[in-house]
Amino acid sequence: xxxxxxxxxxxxxxxxxxxxxxxxxxxxxxxxxxxxxxxxxxxxxxxxxxxxxxxxxxxxxxxxxxxxxxxxxxxxxxxxxxxxxxxxxxxxxxxxxxxxxxxxxxxxxxxxxxxxxxxxxxxxxxxxxxxxxxxxxxxxxxxxxxxxxxxxxxxxxxxxxxxxxxxxxxxxxxxxxxxxxxxxxxxxxxxxxxxxxxxxxxxxxxxxxxxxxxxxxxxxxxxxxxxxxxxxxxxxxxxxxxxxxxxxxxxxxxxxxxxxxxxxxxxxxxxxxxxxxxxxxxxxxxxxxxxxxxxxxxx
Numbered sequence: 001x002x003x004x005x006x007x008x009x010x011x012x013x014x015x016x017x018x019x020x021x022x023x024x025x026x027x028x029x030x031x032x033x034x035x036x037x038x039x040x041x042x043x044x045x046x047x048x049x050x051x052x053x054x055x056x057x058x059x060x061x062x063x064x065x066x067x068x069x070x071x072x073x074x075x076x077x078x079x080x081x082x083x084x085x086x087x088x089x090x091x092x093x094x095x096x097x098x099x100x101x102x103x104x105x106x107x108x109x110x111x112x113x114x115x116x117x118x119x120x121x122x123x124x125x126x127x128x129x130x131x132x133x134x135x136x137x138x139x140x141x142x143x144x145x146x147x148x149x150x151x152x153x154x155x156x157x158x159x160x161x162x163x164x165x166x167x168x169x170x171x172x173x174x175x176x177x178x179x180x181x182x183x184x185x186x187x188x189x190x191x192x193x194x195x196x197x198x199x200x201x202x203x204x205x206x207x208x209x210x211x212x213x214x215x216x217x218x219x220x221x222x223x224x225x226x227x228x229x230x231x232x233x234x235x236x237x238x239x240x241x242x243x244x245x246x247x248x249x250x251x252x253x254x255x256x257x258x259x260x261x262x263x264x265x266x267x268x269x270x271x272x273x274x275x276x277x278x279x280x281x282x283x284x285x286x287x288x289x290x291x292x293x294x295x296x297x298x299x
Contacts, residue, residue, distance in 0.1 A: 034236055036182060037100040037126045043071035048128060056235045063227050066278030070264075073275035074209050077264040077286050078177050079105050081207045084268065084288075086114035091173040091205060093119040093166050097150045097196070098179030100129060107175065108143040117142060119165050123156055125149045150179060151187060153195040171203035177286075180250065181211040182238040193250040202293040206254060209264060209286035213241040218282055225283050241283060254289035261287040 034056035038049040042057045045068070049057075060067050085091040092115060096107050099122035108120040122145040124130060130147055144165055148156045156162060166172060174196055183189040197206055213225040225241040232239025248261055259266060264286050265275055 035126060035128070036236060036238070037124070037129050039236075040071060040100055040178065043068045044075065059231050059235060060228065063224060063231065064278075064280050064283075066276075066280055069275050069278050070280040070284045073264040073273075074178055074284060074286075075105060076273050076275055077209060077267055078107070078175070079110050080268055080270060081175070081286075081288055082107055082110040082173070083114055085173045085205055085207070086111040086118055089173075089205065089290075091171055092117070093121075093170065094173040094175060095121050095123065095156075095162070095166065096175040096177075097123045097156065098176065098182075099124050099145070100126075100178075108140065112142070119143070121146060121162050121165050123148050123150070123162075150176070150192060150196075151183070153192055153199065156196070157199045168199065169201060171205070171291075172200045173205045173207065174200060176206070176208040178209050178211075180208060181240050181242065182236075184238070184240065190246075190249045190252070194252065197254065197291055200291060202291050204291045205288060206251065206291070207286070207288040208250060209284060210247050210250075211239065211241040212247060212283050212285040213243055214282045215243060221282050224280075228283070244285075247285065247287075251287065251289040253292075255292055256287060256289045261285055 031050040032052055034052045035049075038053040039057050039060070041047075042049040042053055043060075057067075064070070082094070085094070091111075094107055094111055099107070107122070108118070111118040111120060120143045122129075122143075124145065125147055130145060134145055142165070144161050146156075146159050146161045148159055150156070157168070176193065176196075180189040180193065183192070193206065193208070197204065211225070211228075213229075214221050216222070229239055229241045244261060248256075251261075259268070262285060263277075263281050264284050265273060265277065265281070267286055267288070
């Protein structure tokens with residue numbers, strides 16, 4: 001189902017500066033090329049995007065008019081996962097990689113409302129994300145944002161700010177939402193997920209969402225996924241709609257929680273959810289898994 005908030009947002013933000021002047025941006029930010037985080041921000045009805053991002057979003061909306069619903073479903077899935085990990089699984093520290101621009105219901109807000117004092121580190125390599133994230137977190141001693149690239153897990157884990165805030169002898173909730181599908185196959189996203197989890201102790205969790213191509217089981221949906229992948233790569237230079245088997249490979253060696261890998265609205269839904277099923281329903285999936293705790297006692 002299409003969300004007309006995106007169209008309204010586009011009209012309202014067609015020119016951020018009177019007189020048609022170039023839109024203002026933080027130093028070092030290239031506004032002439034679309035950016036993943038800013039396109040996602042547009043889909044959520046945000047204001048931190050530019051003309052190139054909106055053009056990219058409109059291309060996506062031509063083949064998936066319910067894309068804003070998918071963005072909202074991803075955000076709601078994130079909220080349910082973080083609440084579960086903080087309130088039920090006892091996780092008191094989170095590492096959110098590819099966190100994107102701050103918006104309603106950020107990880108630290110959700111986690112700390114469930115368990116005060118929970119520590120959160122956001123990781124991104126987008127200058128706009130860093131500017132807005134640091135402004136949001138300026139007065140929060142339990143939360144920080146660092147610049148790093150998910151393709152270098154060792155640098156993330158070894159970052160001084162990450163080490164200052166997180167204790168890697170205790171379980172961590174690793175969040176990789178809507179980010180691994182922006183890695184090409186030769187960048188080994190499954191290997192990156194495995195390396196990140198290798199740094200975390202038993203009892204840690206991996207939660208992720210990913211673009212999905214359902215294949216022959218849903219031929220029309222699969223065709224749409226192929227078209228979306230082509231457009232993303234032509235405009236953003238990135239984007240992979242992977243098969244169920246490829247996505248499940250990210251969880252090798254981990255204990256997949258019920259209900260497993262499912263369309264985002266199907267992962268432990270609650271009455272607060274607002275995203276409605278649409279044509280992209282089966283092309284955005286997610287799951288949560290736990291790193292096993294070693295068994296003790298007689299063999």
